[in-house]
Amino acid sequence: MTFRAEDTALSRRQFLVASAASCALAQQAQAQAQPAPSIAGSPEADPPTPRPGELLLVCTVNGKPERLSIDPASSLLTVLRQQLGLASVRHGCTDGTCGSCTTLLAGKRVPACLVPAALCHRQEMTTVEGLSEDGSLTAIQAAFLRHGAADCGFCTPGQVVAAHAILQEPLGPEPSALADALCGQACACDKLPQILQALASVRNQRG
Amino acid sequence: MQWVRAQSIAEALSHAGPTSRYVGGGLSLSLLLQRGIEQPETLIDLSALPLRQIEGRQGLLRIGSQVRLAELSAHPMVQSLAPLLTDIVRQLATPALRNQATVGGELLERTRCPLFRDPSNPRCNKRTVGSGCAVIDGSEHPGALFGTSASCVAASASELAIGLCAMSAEVTLYSPEGTTERSLPLLALYRSPGSDPSTELTIERTELLTSVTVPVATQQVFGYARLAESPLVPLASCAVMLSVRDQVVVDAKVILGGLTAKPWRAERCEPLIIGQPLASVLSDRVVNAALDGAQPRPASRPLRSLAQQVVREALRRAVEKHAAHRR
Incomplete structure (x- = not known):
């Protein structure tokens, strides 16, 4: 059995509408759920098992438990920014010297750009979003x-x-x-x- | 690429092979992976192994290879028995890097030669033997002064090794082939590039460095000096060990780093100190002897005076420590 491309492919416009709707839904879901789901609530982002060639990373980020499938070569910076959407962790020099990605790992500050994310298994991480417990300034x-x-x-x-x-x-x-x-x-x-x-x-x- | 979370030394060794790398803090490996300079197929995570202890017994300090640099410098036993190590670590890299970097990773770190680390540079004999060396062929980068060859002038990266070699440290290694550990003087872990600069080490990358053992002799005093362009780029460093009895030096070690292809023992300098009164240590003759064996190229000639400065300063600090001890 074969599918023709036009049977399954969404048009660009349909895709934009669909993704906007899912973003809105995801935001709503995130706002309502207690505790909030890991990211956007999509099944792909919350895998029970890692995808082929990937690795399971179970950790806590800003107090929230996370369960992620990651590329073994990913840096903590990549996972925090691209998989968890924490854009406060900056992509700067990527050689550990500028400090713009400084993150707390098990309570100690580290340069996220050079720490392999896979090493953060069962660890706690904190970015600027998680410093305050009640939303007020520290x-x-x-x-x-x-x-x-x-x-x-x-x-x-x-x-x-x-x-x-x-x-x-x-x-x-x-x-x-x-x-x-x-x-x-x-x-x-x-x-x-x-x-x-x-x-x-x-x-x-x-x- | 496969990531293995080893639960025991035996399990870590069982995954080691020609395309594997052990991962401690992962910092320098991560940089080389991101730039495509290292392309291992298996990464063996050592973080679950019991290699993060510092123990002292019978005049020896045993430091697990997975001890973080920040833990090393803050450890009360290190501060009291091996303050030289605290002194070195506090000048090393940045506080955030020191929280993650391990002792083993620092000792085994690959060269910081900027052209080795630049994936857009095609000529690097360390990356591909026979491809040439962009540093020798006219780069402004000075390269190393000691222990270089016609194919590679890269400087070795470890600063901790300079101090640990002055302390006559040994490393403990496990190999996938043997079931028992072996030890090796730390100085013998490093090699000069010769005609094959592809590795900086005399051991196989499959061997697992589990600990460093440092003899702690109370009659020894140490001096360390470092000149650096930035926290991550040492230009020249020197560690000196003096053992003094009745104002006479009975044993000495002078180790140079920063501008050396491997931790460099200034062998011709040591005989000029041993057997001499402590007061004669700080002489031009001694300092100049430490420069014996330097192989300057036009770009690295200015480093000679830096090397002299750090040797003189390290000697001065060791003499000063001895005076302070006697008070």
Whole structure:
């Protein structure tokens, strides 16, 4: 039995209408469901078993359990951005030096562009979307605002995640300790002085 | 490509073959995969193996190969017994990379030669033996000063190895062919490129590095110095070990890195120190002897003075440590 292409293929217009409808439905479903489904609620995105040649990744992202089929060669960056739609994790230098994809993995900050996603099996990850538990600004986010620590905003999510992590890391007594901790967090708009001020202000508040 | 989550050393070894790679923190492998420079068929994930401990006993510090660099530098036993390692790690890469990078991965990392890592460069004997070397053929990249050959001038990547070689560390290896472990002085793990630069190591890639063992001798003092272009690109580094009795140096090791094809023991420098009063260590004669064996090309000639600077500084810091110990 054979199918002719025109029997099954959707026209471009039908396809656009159909996909718009499914997006809207998916958004609605996501808003209503408690807890929200992993991504868009489509069966393909929530596989019980991995697709051929792929690997099952079970993990928690921003507090939400996820079950994904991934390419074994995928970076954490690719999975967070392309499979989970977390565009705050920026695709920057892809060699681990710019800091715009900084993500918390098991509570520690890592460059998502160089961490193989497959290593994150049964781990917890947090991006800027998951830093606040109730949707209000965290102390460091408020401090970024107060100190004008963002300009173009490209690197800001990674900077906020890094700053959040730095506040929980042991810091040496030397005067350059905070600046050293920001090593690997580049800002093309040169806002690092303001980011440092924001960091220092939250640290001082906490004593 | 297949991903194997090994549950035991035996299982990891059973999947090892000519087209497999072990994965620790995965950082440098991930970069080479994304650029198509490494194309393994099997990736063997070591994260479930019990290789993440640091133990001290009988004058030895045993560091599991899957210990993260951040864990190494923060470990109280490392800070008190091997502060040199803490000193090196804190200057290495970035805090985020150090959270993920493993000790084993850092020791086995492939060269940072920018032309090796550039997939658009077709001439790299390390990637394809016989294709030529774009660095030797006129690139502005200086390449290494020591241990190079006519086919490759790439510098070795590991900084931790510089300090660990100064401490006479050994590595423990398991091979798929044998069932028992073997150990090897860390310095003997690395090779010069010669006519086949395709590997930087004397071991097979199927061998699994499980731990590093460091003898901890209380009479030894260490000095480390590094000059870097950026956190990820060391230009020159040097680690010095001095063992001193009654103000006389009874043993010494001088290891150069950053501009060397492998961790480089400055053999002609050490005899000038051993048996001499501590006060004579900081001489031009000693520093110049450390440069013996350098093979500068026009682009790398300026590195000579950098090498002299780091050797002098590492020696000075070791002498200073000894003075501080006596106080």
